[in-house]
Amino acid sequence: MRQPESARRVGGDTDIAVIGALVADPRRCRILLALDDGRALPASRLAAEAGVSPATASSHLGKLTEGGLLAVEARGRHRYYRLAGPAVAHLIEALQQLAPALPVRSLRQHTRARALREARTCYDHLAGRLGVELMSAMIERGHLTGGDGVFDLAHARRDQPTGYGHDVDYTLTESGAELLADLGLHLPARRRPVRYCIDWSEQRHHLAGALGRGLLDRFAQAGWIRRTDTTRAIHITDTGSQGLHDLFGIDLTPS
Amino acid sequence: MRQPESARRVGGDTDIAVIGALVADPRRCRILLALDDGRALPASRLAAEAGVSPATASSHLGKLTEGGLLAVEARGRHRYYRLAGPAVAHLIEALQQLAPALPVRSLRQHTRARALREARTCYDHLAGRLGVELMSAMIERGHLTGGDGVFDLAHARRDQPTGYGHDVDYTLTESGAELLADLGLHLPARRRPVRYCIDWSEQRHHLAGALGRGLLDRFAQAGWIRRTDTTRAIHITDTGSQGLHDLFGIDLTPS
DNA sequence: GGAACGCTTCGACACCGATCAAATCTCAGC
DNA sequence: GCTGAGATTTGATCGGTGTCGAAGCGTTCC
Numbered sequence: 001m002r003q004p005e006s007a008r009r010v011g012g013d014t015d016i017a018v019i020g021a022l023v024a025d026p027r028r029c030r031i032l033l034a035l036d037d038g039r040a041l042p043a044s045r046l047a048a049e050a051g052v053s054p055a056t057a058s059s060h061l062g063k064l065t066e067g068g069l070l071a072v073e074a075r076g077r078h079r080y081y082r083l084a085g086p087a088v089a090h091l092i093e094a095l096q097q098l099a100p101a102l103p104v105r106s107l108r109q110h111t112r113a114r115a116l117r118e119a120r121t122c123y124d125h126l127a128g129r130l131g132v133e134l135m136s137a138m139i140e141r142g143h144l145t146g147g148d149g150v151f152d153l154a155h156a157r158r159d160q161p162t163g164y165g166h167d168v169d170y171t172l173t174e175s176g177a178e179l180l181a182d183l184g185l186h187l188p189a190r191r192r193p194v195r196y197c198i199d200w201s202e203q204r205h206h207l208a209g210a211l212g213r214g215l216l217d218r219f220a221q222a223g224w225i226r227r228t229d230t231t232r233a234i235h236i237t238d239t240g241s242q243g244l245h246d247l248f249g250i251d252l253t254p255s
Numbered sequence: 256m257r258q259p260e261s262a263r264r265v266g267g268d269t270d271i272a273v274i275g276a277l278v279a280d281p282r283r284c285r286i287l288l289a290l291d292d293g294r295a296l297p298a299s300r301l302a303a304e305a306g307v308s309p310a311t312a313s314s315h316l317g318k319l320t321e322g323g324l325l326a327v328e329a330r331g332r333h334r335y336y337r338l339a340g341p342a343v344a345h346l347i348e349a350l351q352q353l354a355p356a357l358p359v360r361s362l363r364q365h366t367r368a369r370a371l372r373e374a375r376t377c378y379d380h381l382a383g384r385l386g387v388e389l390m391s392a393m394i395e396r397g398h399l400t401g402g403d404g405v406f407d408l409a410h411a412r413r414d415q416p417t418g419y420g421h422d423v424d425y426t427l428t429e430s431g432a433e434l435l436a437d438l439g440l441h442l443p444a445r446r447r448p449v450r451y452c453i454d455w456s457e458q459r460h461h462l463a464g465a466l467g468r469g470l471l472d473r474f475a476q477a478g479w480i481r482r483t484d485t486t487r488a489i490h491i492t493d494t495g496s497q498g499l500h501d502l503f504g505i506d507l508t509p510s
Numbered sequence: 511g512g513a514a515c516g517c518t519t520c521g522a523c524a525c526c527g528a529t530c531a532a533a534t535c536t537c538a539g540c
Numbered sequence: 541g542c543t544g545a546g547a548t549t550t551g552a553t554c555g556g557t558g559t560c561g562a563a564g565c566g567t568t569c570c
Contacts, residue, residue, distance in 0.1 A: 017283075021275075023279075092271070
């Protein structure tokens with residue numbers, strides 16, 4: 001650990017080691033993995049997740065936040081931590097690809113985490129990449145108006161690290177209503193704002209509320225997606241990816 | 256560092272920390288960065304690069320190899336180390352994206368490393384992603400035959416970790432000769448095998464020899480690429496990417 | 511065959527950082 | 541304001557690891 005004379009070559013090439021040091025501790029990695037699907041969790045929960053005392057967890061969380069891997073938001077007497085951005089998710093993925101090839105589990109673990117990031121349920125609607133891509137596509141195609149689907153921390157007013165968003169008023173357009181009708185999805189005609197959540201790891205919005213719930217149900221009925229019993233991961237069937245491509249122009253490439 | 260009762264949740268989720276520990280040390284990161292462009296270097300060179308004694312470097316190299324980040328090949332009394340595969344390069348890139356935003360250097364460092372991986376010179380010919388993509392395209396389009404451009408460690412016989420390859424006999428086809436003529440590149444008509452090198456981080460071949468040298472010169476004359484004076488990085492101009500797309504179907508997407 | 515070189519192993523030392531208990535701080539709720 | 545819960549800070553302990561010199565092993569070159 002000594003840093004003798006050779007620290008003179010301080011060209012800035014040792015920077016990545018400070019990030020490496022952050023992911024060198026098993027407990028910190030547990031914390032990162034717990035947040036890997038984009039949720040925001042309070043410190044106490046993360047302490048339990050990592051299996052350490054609150055004091056130790058606080059130390060870890062402080063270091064991760066200081067190092068730019070986590071972002072924190074105080075909410076009452078809780079402090080919610082989340083991944084600081086997509087780059088952190090990329091780092092986790094890169095690490096998982098190199099993680100020791102344990103007997104079988106490691107592969108399982110890896111694909112499970114990837115599946116969760118790709119498509120999952122959030123309460124009763126779609127989230128993950130599929131969720132944000134779906135909402136983006138509907139905005140781009142004029143089915144929704146009011147925002148661009150991007151979460152902007154600088155201008156956030158009331159939006160919480162967990163639960164539903166309020167800062168942006170999305171509304172369904174005529175073309176959007178037609179699309180839903182085509183899908184066989186009939187929502188109550190009330191013209192209230194479309195609800196949404198924030199996908200923190202993507203830093204974008206995904207559909208929630210009646211519309212999000214309705215689309216999830218409809219996709220399931222149409223055999224586009226299959227829900228798993230044990231996890232929140234969602235499997236997109238072949239007909240599903242075809243339908244998503246045709247109707248929304250969505251192609252969930254390997255990422 | 257104690258691992259008390261909580262190690263019971265041994266689902267295999269702490270694996271990534273062992274990789275993290277490897278990139279937690281500045282000297283080891285120096286070594287990885289020195290190899291980041293796909294070269295294979297002997298231990299002594301890496302010791303100098305990291306600024307440590309041979310003994311310390313050996314310790315680091317052993318850990319990196321043991322952890323699967325490096326591969327080693329004995330060659331006489333030298334031992335050549337190289338990145339174990341593309342996944343390692345991805346990890347380095349993910350770390351660099353999160354590396355502390357130093358005054359100015361950090362950005363420079365990052366873009367420079369990325370540029371080197373993207374397109375660079377290797378002796379007198381093209382290497383990096385551009386180099387391997389170019390060779391792949393020529394094989395796919397029937398301008399070259401004899402191999403598939405992929406380096407296969409399992410079947411390697413004489414190919415060295417540095418320098419030119421010998422295991423595969425590539426030859427220029429008729430269509431290849433026509434293409435070169437169209438490019439205004441006239442090579443001696445001798446029908447000897449086309450020379451190649453191995454891009455270790457991509458684990459694929461790139462063109463060397465007279466053909467590789469000729470293409471580099473021709474691309475430069477045509478204004479497709481611009482060489483930098485100080486580094487081995489190569490800049491692809493707008494007309495260059497257009498020409499590479501038209502003639503070879505190459506699109507160097509952001510990676 | 512001997513000398514020089516490249517690399518690794520061994521041993522000893524020093525330092526860093528993870529850990530938890532106890533104290534402190536901050537906020538919610540009555 | 542008082543009380544309790546969530547979270548962080550402080551302080552002390554302890555194990556792990558980076559460091560290099562010296563020694564050992566294999567290869568190359570003269």
